[in-house]
Amino acid sequence: MHFKSNVCYNKNMPKVINHDEVRGKLLSQCLNLFSHEGYGSLTMRKIAKALNVSTGTLYHYFDSKEDLFRQLVEYITHQDLFDVEKALQGADTFSERVDALLRFFIDREDYFLNQVIIWMDYTRQQGEGTEAEPGPREALVQYEQGIIRLLGIEKEVARFILAAINGLVIQRYIDGGRTSLATQSILIRQYLLGQEEQGSL
Amino acid sequence: MHFKSNVCYNKNMPKVINHDEVRGKLLSQCLNLFSHEGYGSLTMRKIAKALNVSTGTLYHYFDSKEDLFRQLVEYITHQDLFDVEKALQGADTFSERVDALLRFFIDREDYFLNQVIIWMDYTRQQGEGTEAEPGPREALVQYEQGIIRLLGIEKEVARFILAAINGLVIQRYIDGGRTSLATQSILIRQYLLGQEEQGSL
Amino acid sequence: MHFKSNVCYNKNMPKVINHDEVRGKLLSQCLNLFSHEGYGSLTMRKIAKALNVSTGTLYHYFDSKEDLFRQLVEYITHQDLFDVEKALQGADTFSERVDALLRFFIDREDYFLNQVIIWMDYTRQQGEGTEAEPGPREALVQYEQGIIRLLGIEKEVARFILAAINGLVIQRYIDGGRTSLATQSILIRQYLLGQEEQGSL
Amino acid sequence: MHFKSNVCYNKNMPKVINHDEVRGKLLSQCLNLFSHEGYGSLTMRKIAKALNVSTGTLYHYFDSKEDLFRQLVEYITHQDLFDVEKALQGADTFSERVDALLRFFIDREDYFLNQVIIWMDYTRQQGEGTEAEPGPREALVQYEQGIIRLLGIEKEVARFILAAINGLVIQRYIDGGRTSLATQSILIRQYLLGQEEQGSL
DNA sequence: CATGAATGAGTATTCATTCAT
């Protein structure tokens, strides 16, 4: 995307590589893999092959398969923060902002589905034992607050909208796309406009 | 492939084993296992140990791990048909029927979550290649029609409600139960009652 | 060696195998392997191939490579207890008993060398951390006491004799057999007979 | 194989690096590593980390892990030649020289043990195939002749003494130091003094 | 000279599956 020089000279002239940059580049290619195969079924060899590197290289950048997965979750979770805000711009009326929101999700349906699938795998992975790492939970809150800021609605309503969108995406995944996003969007739209009329926001 | 008698008579006639019955009993114990571990991470040995049988026995009743999983999906998919109808009984007014529906899902949240998780794993498993087996898709339609029959609402609205419930359950899974089912139920309730008033059903 | 029936019938007629017996049979073939290759260089695949079984079978009987090694140490350590006593029989005079002892070690030089090598690898394996498992230490004491009982000499003298024999075997290992066991035996013999004359036993 | 200058002049003349010197410095730090981990279990990365250099540097000075090990054996084998002679000085009577010898080994027990362990690993490494390189065999002969020169005893007796000391060190390794070096030294001392009295040297 | 990123064959271990009993 943006230009970044890879060249630098240190005293003994070893091969110069920006570790974190490479790591990020690798992570960015992993979302689809994990989402399509599932944590348990995706092998390090498959990943290596898909990323055109050796397994050794994978382990050079990540401690383990689990570590790679965790970093992926963190990566995609943070990635969104910028994007969500974009939906805010250039929409004046409430109706326009609702449209912007729906469009945001419709345009990114695939990415959003992958994200939810990863989150579910991640949640499963942790088991009930670990309560520690927030990860996806945080991301959900981010989405929620983005919706609240955009539409100026109550937290519980925003959460409901998010759940509905989540559910739609998943339903389309399961039923092979038979659910119509266009039609369902209209329903969500009507609901939100109705809420505004009632002043119950 | 080959013919297999379901009834077996020992010389002493006491022990009659019904192949399908045993199979069903085994399947019924697998939902949690697959849902908690994921298809890729669950091993036949874990299953065998959890069901208190040997792996040999597992392979006596199922051709492969994949076959077992498919049969499980079929099993849980058909299992619901009976249950859904129960929600219909003893609810006269529209409001009561809405309550019955919400209660149905809230009471069975765990089961419903497991079911959705399995469906997602199943969908993933099949890949884009196989278009053949409907499975979960059918089940979703069943739920949809159950809701239509119960509430007398339009198909797209029923689908929306289902998606919202789906989404809620998953959101609660991901955020560790932070989303309140009670509060969200009220929103769904308000939405449905509002729809009825408008006569837009 | 001795006859042992493998046949038995349990209620469901599964394949009947004496787990421990097979395990022992496998262990008995591992001494040379570990001794010749060294713990770190010997692979499970090499072991499996040498024992004519699959790696899976190896792991059916042993938890890990380390577990296999530990059990091997225990196995060879206990194996000796019977053999040491044999050297006692049919030797009346002190001189005869000394000869019996020397002959015992000379005849079993290879086995004894392997044993010492394994013990050293085992000691190294444990690191300084674990003080727990006696293993080889016990075996050394057994040898010591066997020598004491046989020759009626003091503990420290017995220990000295054992050390000398240990050292000889290792020296022959390192120098490719250039040290003569016959000549050295005479020295040990002279030393022991000298000790007896002095009555310093 | 190819010629390699040991001296290197940078353009600014300050940094003169002697290839062999650096190599020796590296080797001198490897004895403990190989002895504690064992050839098969010690990795080039562990070595590099322990020596505070990169693996690349290691391969700059040594062709391979095996080459490094061989050079280490050669290094420690030659290192001793000087030290052994030190034990000779300032000991006039036979008794004093015996004490000097015993003290020599007792003071250097750890180093001597490491050395024997390395020799055994080296012997194992070569397998029966290679008869070529003498290495440790030579070193044993050196020790032997040093003892002969020091005490003026017969070759086979010197060899016996060496074997006993070897055996003692190893026995202490295996039994965790339970064997007393002091007590055992007295036995060796008595034996040697007895030999002298008999004039059987 | 020195570095450490990259490689891919190799390591310990696991897994779905088979089959003799």
Place this chain on the structure above:
DNA sequence: GATGAATGAATACTCATTCAT
């Protein structure tokens, strides 16, 4: 029908080694 011993391909991960910088 039921068992669990046996298999060997596959898995996560490591290692000696190379090489661009």
